[in-house]
């Protein structure tokens with residue numbers, strides 16, 4: 001591919017930064033990833049990625065994109081670290097709108113392993129490329145620009161706590177996550193900050209790992225409960241390496257799960273399925289409780305800015321981060337990396353404008369899926385135009401029909417997995433199945449059954 005410059009810098013070596021660096025490695029002589037943390041010797045959680053202690057799964061689209069960047073990545077995570085590849089529509093139990101979607105085989109192949117394992121394998125593969133290197137314990141403090149202020153020429157950084165130094169580059173990509181300082185750094189160069197759209201959800205994920213025993217969950221790989229009325233409580237239990245389950249749960253707007261055995265179990269018993277509760281009730285805990293406060297979904301609208309310096313981009317969660325209940329963050333970053341590659345193929349002219357415009361289109365889909373779903377909660381603040389109300393009504397109906405119809409369920413999951421656009425749910429063939437499914441009496445029986453299961457005494 002065409003060489004676009006000598007040196008590119010990526011700020012942050014988490015999933016987003018690693019994927020951005022892979023895209024850049026085709027176009028720059030050297031790519032340097034600057035990471036504030038030291039990389040853990042084993043694949044264990046680290047300070048800069050606190051969400052690493054909570055349930056993570058790699059959806060089908062993310063798994064496929066990473067595989068294209070790093071052939072055999074998925075198989076390596078399985079063979080070397082004990083991850084699991086599974087059919088997202090058949091091996092995972094999905095409960096949304098208080099109903100359970102029918103399982104059925106699909107071509108949605110996802111990858112399960114703890115977040116540090118997913119990242120560790122990606123990092124080792126990236127750093128195996130001859131032109132990519134990483135600097136650990138390197139905290140970026142600001143940007144450096146040319147005399148006109150129109151082009152970023154590098155970053156100011158502290159390495160190993162030493163005095164600030166300048167690192168020059170032809171392109172700098174900020175992948176430093178939700179807490180990104182880009183708005184401040186750009187203001188220091190005289191640029192306006194982007195609008196920061198926020199939707200306050202106040203979710204606290206409480207997580208703990210448990211021993212996974214043969215036969216648990218009838219061999220399925222996980223359960224995902226996306227909260228709905230009346231409790232609005234989310235719950236996720238996913239299989240991980242070393243025969244473990246990770247269980248994460250929490251409600252909206254301060255409805256937090258307790259961090260003690262009794263309270264945690266009682267909280268899980270209020271989910272619209274007892275499957276997570278029952279495994280936790282008889283399971284052997286393998287660690288402590290961990291808490292993560294996910295205050296709001298947020299989206300920085302760089303694509304709307306009239307002025308932006310050349311040679312600078314913002315990437316991944318630093319650009320857009322949404323309620324992770326559908327597990328789409330790493331997949332969105334993978335899609336952005338593919339798109340960054342496509343933008344770079346057309347050269348660096350007007351790169352920021354082209355990149356932010358295309359990245360906004362990528363972010364639109366998971367943002368609308370997550371935020372649209374969150375806005376069903378009456379206390380979550382945000383505009384609810386008639387179209388959103390219609391879509392939520394339609395998705396409710398789709399869920400009801402998908403209790404029995406695995407084709408509908410897998411079509412919905414293809415959208416969640418970012419394999420198909422949301423508009424595909426409105427195709428006549430799908431709309432017909434939704435309509436017919438809602439006429440069938442079996443649906444109401446199945447729907448009643450899950451309600452009954454909810455009210456039953458917890459089994460031990």
Ligand SMILES: Cc1cc2nc3c(=O)[nH]c(=O)nc-3n(C[C@H](O)[C@H](O)[C@H](O)COP(=O)(O)OP(=O)(O)OC[C@H]3O[C@@H](n4cnc5c(N)ncnc54)[C@H](O)[C@@H]3O)c2cc1C
Nearest residue numbers: 012014016036048056057140176177316317324327329330
């Ligand atoms: C509770 C929870 C569960 C989630 N579950 C899923 C899931 O199941 N599936 C999924 O796909 N996604 C999930 N996500 C989202 C996913 O974690 C992120 O989308 C993904 O990590 C991409 O983020 P990122 O790399 O852009 O930023 P981050 O992961 O936040 O990483 C930022 C990196 O930048 C470094 N850094 C920060 N500032 C500086 C600086 N000044 N200098 C140098 N380095 C710096 C940090 O140390 C860190 O390494 C979840 C998120 C949360 C909160």
